[in-house]
Amino acid sequence: MKxxxxxxxxxxxxxxTKNLRTLLxxxxxxxxxxxxARPIPAYALRNIKESISLEWTxxxxxxxxxxxxxxxxxxxxxxxxxxSGKSLREHFEAVNHRDAIDxxxxxxxxxxxxxxxxxxxxxxLVLDKxxxxxxxxxxxxxxxxxxxxxxxxxxxxxxELLDELITWFTQEDLDMHPVVKATIFHHRFVWIHPFFDGNxxxxxxxxxxxTMAQGFPPAVILTxxxxxxxxxxxxxxxxxxxxxxxxxAQAQERSLTLYLASLEDRNSDYQSIQNIVSEPGVxxxxxxxxxxxxxxxxxxxxxxxxxxxxxxxxxAYRNKRQRKR
Numbered sequence: 001m002k003x004x005x006x007x008x009x010x011x012x013x014x015x016x017t018k019n020l021r022t023l024l025x026x027x028x029x030x031x032x033x034x035x036x037a038r039p040i041p042a043y044a045l046r047n048i049k050e051s052i053s054l055e056w057t058x059x060x061x062x063x064x065x066x067x068x069x070x071x072x073x074x075x076x077x078x079x080x081x082x083x084s085g086k087s088l089r090e091h092f093e094a095v096n097h098r099d100a101i102d103x104x105x106x107x108x109x110x111x112x113x114x115x116x117x118x119x120x121x122x123x124x125l126v127l128d129k130x131x132x133x134x135x136x137x138x139x140x141x142x143x144x145x146x147x148x149x150x151x152x153x154x155x156x157x158x159x160e161l162l163d164e165l166i167t168w169f170t171q172e173d174l175d176m177h178p179v180v181k182a183t184i185f186h187h188r189f190v191w192i193h194p195f196f197d198g199n200x201x202x203x204x205x206x207x208x209x210x211t212m213a214q215g216f217p218p219a220v221i222l223t224x225x226x227x228x229x230x231x232x233x234x235x236x237x238x239x240x241x242x243x244x245x246x247x248x249a250q251a252q253e254r255s256l257t258l259y260l261a262s263l264e265d266r267n268s269d270y271q272s273i274q275n276i277v278s279e280p281g282v283x284x285x286x287x288x289x290x291x292x293x294x295x296x297x298x299x300x301x302x303x304x305x306x307x308x309x310x311x312x313x314x315x316a317y318r319n320k321r322q323r324k325r
Contacts (some may be wrong), residue, residue: 016180017242023249023296024177030256035215037263048262049105052255054078055220057097060204062223066090092129100125100205101218108212114170116162119194122205126198138162139196147230150237152193161192169210179219180241182210183248187236211252217259219251224305246296254301270301270308282311283318292317 016024058073068076068083068090075081076094083091100122107118124136139155153161165188174181186207193199208218221229225247232244261267273293277286284292293300293307298317300309 019296053101059220059223060201061093063226066093096126096128104205104209112213123202126201134196138194149234158194162194178214179249179252180245182207183245217255221251257301269310273307
């Protein structure tokens with residue numbers, strides 16, 4: 001019997017644009033710098049990990065409709081407070097996600113190899129105290145996803161498809177960048193939709209586990225990019241992974257940049273594009289530099305809807321263009 005969903009895919013079948021390749025090369029350089037800084041002092045590591053973990057919990061839950069703000073999420077997790085006007089479920093979602101991150105970090109610290117039981121455990125943590133009847137259990141019926149351009153496969157083949165996906169990730173010897181491979185896993189997990197609820201949070205946790213086990217920090221997809229994220233997932237359903245890989249790669253670059261800037265005390269090097277282009281001698285306007293950032297052509301990262309970069313990144317781009325002329 002032919003399987004309804006084939007996982008095998010080679011690097012050549014993933015469309016890697018020039019901009020994406022440049023972005024992945026920058027990520028590799030930053031990852032090398034982070035590796036060279038190891039072992040990272042415990043106090044420095046704790047500070048940046050706590051910051052990114054908080055953002056990860058807030059953004060991943062917010063993408064799924066949780067209305068807690070970043071500050072409110074911090075109050076719930078760090079101060080144990082309840083927020084007036086917010087549902088009990090929203091409070092549990094914050095606590096559950098933090099516990100799932102803790103579990104993922106423990107796994108990533110070892111010589112990790114993806115196991116189905118770990119996926120179930122992450123999902124169980126995501127839905128703990130919310131819906132224990134389905135927490136950590138594969139769905140047994142059909143589901144439909146609002147706004148998606150596909151219908152997830154029949155529940156009868158979900159277990160087989162999940163096994164196939166894990167085999168593809170762990171056994172296929174592909175010449176594929178770790179961020180690209182984890183992103184494809186991310187999409188395929190969502191496509192299989194193995195659980196009744198909590199699939200989005202679970203795949204963002206597991207796909208990060210796959211890169212964290214190789215020494216990357218977690219890539220946090222921002223809630224302001226929610227529409228772009230869902231559109232990129234829909235593109236993946238047609239075989240076009242470029243937008244999703246670009247989005248995840250930019251999130252990865254952001255985390256690497258934040259880690260390195262914190263460790264090297266270089267946070268002041270990064271300014272909003274609006275501020276940089278107002279400085280004398282900057283050759284481009286705000287709209288153009290923002291476009292370069294969105295396209296991955298310069299080193300940049302996002303805080304909310306505001307892009308930050310370095311003047312050196314703009315100058316490096318200009319010098320590169322001048323050498324080509």
